Amino acid sequence: MSLHATGFVRRFTALLRKEVRQMLRDKSNLAVGLLLPVALILLFGYGLTFDVKNAPIAVVLEDSSPTVRDVLAGLQGSPYLSPELTTDMVRAEASLRAGDVDAILRVPTDFSRQFAAGNGRMQLILNGVDSTKAATIEGYVSGALGSWAQLQADRAGNLPATTAGIEIEQRMWFNEAGDSTWYLVPGLTVLVLTLIGAFLTSLLVAREWERGTLESLFVTPVRPLEIVLSKLAPFLAIGAIDLAVCLAAAHFLFHVPMRGSLLVIVVSALLYLTVSLLLGLFISGVTRNQFQASQLALLTSFMPSMMLSGFVFDLRNVPVVIQWISQLLPATHFMSLIKTLFLAGNNWPMIFRDGSILTLYALVLTWAARRQLRKTLE
Known part of the structure; x- marks a missing residue:
């Protein structure tokens, strides 16, 4: 073996050893690489079906x-x-x-x-x-x-x-035209609000953790709840603009009927957006790292909202365990609510039920995000 080839093998072996050690030390990346594929295969393999049964x-x-x-x-x-x-x-x-x-x-x-x-x-x-x-x-x-x-x-x-x-x-x-767009467009509104809320917020706040700009607030007299609210306000405004765009597109571009109250639709959408933003703040506080925040937000918000909320298929056709998991997702309750408001009208028992569940999520996540943004530097 030539001297050049020997040097390549030596350098490559040293780099490989270093990368393996680093991978084994980073438990979060190891969990994402090994456990996430297994979880997705089991969850969506058993839960994803387009069959209509019973x-x-x-x-x-x-x-x-x-x-x-x-x-x-x-x-x-x-x-x-x-x-x-x-x-x-x-x-x-x-x-x-x-x-x-x-x-x-x-x-x-x-x-x-x-x-x-x-x-x-x-x-x-x-x-x-x-x-x-x-x-x-x-x-x-x-x-x-x-x-x-x-x-x-x-x-x-x-x-x-x-x-x-x-x-x-x-x-x-409720869909006399038989147009699948009427079914999909309200659901896309849920995905947009989820993306703006949990996914984007978790990344931007995690970036502040990495740069240390968020920690500089801890030497000021501000309180954790004030930090939470100040983080929510700008993204809530952005989400409200996105909501307006979604509603305008649904009405003017796709001609989806809006049989329910516009006020109820807007209030419930803003409530769900608040829940998504709080979830993003909580994720950023747990991870304090952009990569980990993106993975966790993807796993706990956007993908479940797309696959397990009723956006793609009827949840009554999946195993009971998957139905239980789906009921833990805020997107599941908002998905059924907004589709009903668009196509069927004001169903007040459903409005009060799903609205109460989303309000409970908002209160719990506010408490959790406040604890994660407390003035400590662990």
Whole structure:
């Protein structure tokens, strides 16, 4: 081996040894490199699904004859539908507005007579907030009734099978245009506020920790709560501008209806933005390092907001453990709230419930951020 090659190997080995030691000493980077991929694979591998299973639908039986129950037998055996029988259409509509059911299958009073004449009709009312899911449920209902028709045709020896004179009249609520943009744009507002809040704030404040400018405040008479509020104000103003841009784009560019109160939308959005900003301040106080702050903010705010808040898929279709985890995220509560406000209108029980949860998050994070920004230099 030449002298040049020997020197290369020696220098490379020394550098490699140094890098390995440094990596092993930095426990946070080691945890990010080893534990984060495992957590993401397990969390999103089990939790990410676009399948619709056990979708709750209200079956309004205005005609409860044996013929009707025989026709609807296919719904009972479907793993994708969870029918709830009722005779009260008003109650079923209230459940659809509240999001307790995804569709209403209405069997009219004269269905048996029409069915005997070969032209029985049912009405299917779908929650169109998620147009893709609504189309999937429509397919499941048609498929379940078609399976029953196939069974009847097999028994009678008639091929090919049809829906045996059953006609489904579809109605789409909340998203009558069936436009997926109406579903996605309100959710994008959540992601924008999360990015401006937790992610950006954690980076900028962590930079002040690294440069020592934040520590210089500790020799002044200011109090930790005052520091927290002074950090919140500029980013709250920036977030308010971003919110205005999102609302304007939703209305003028994407023509998303705004059926709820604009005041409620703005107040709830600013409340969620405050929660995101406080989370960013808390993360920066814990890490005091830009790289670590970016990783922690990405893991605890932006990625969960995108994947586990209901932005991509319906959370009722994921395992129960993932549902529990999603309920711990502020974005989950704001995501459902803003979509309802945009497309369905003012649902006051949901507004008070999710607003109270976000307020509780704001109070807890204010206390936590205040403790992290106390006047100590550990």
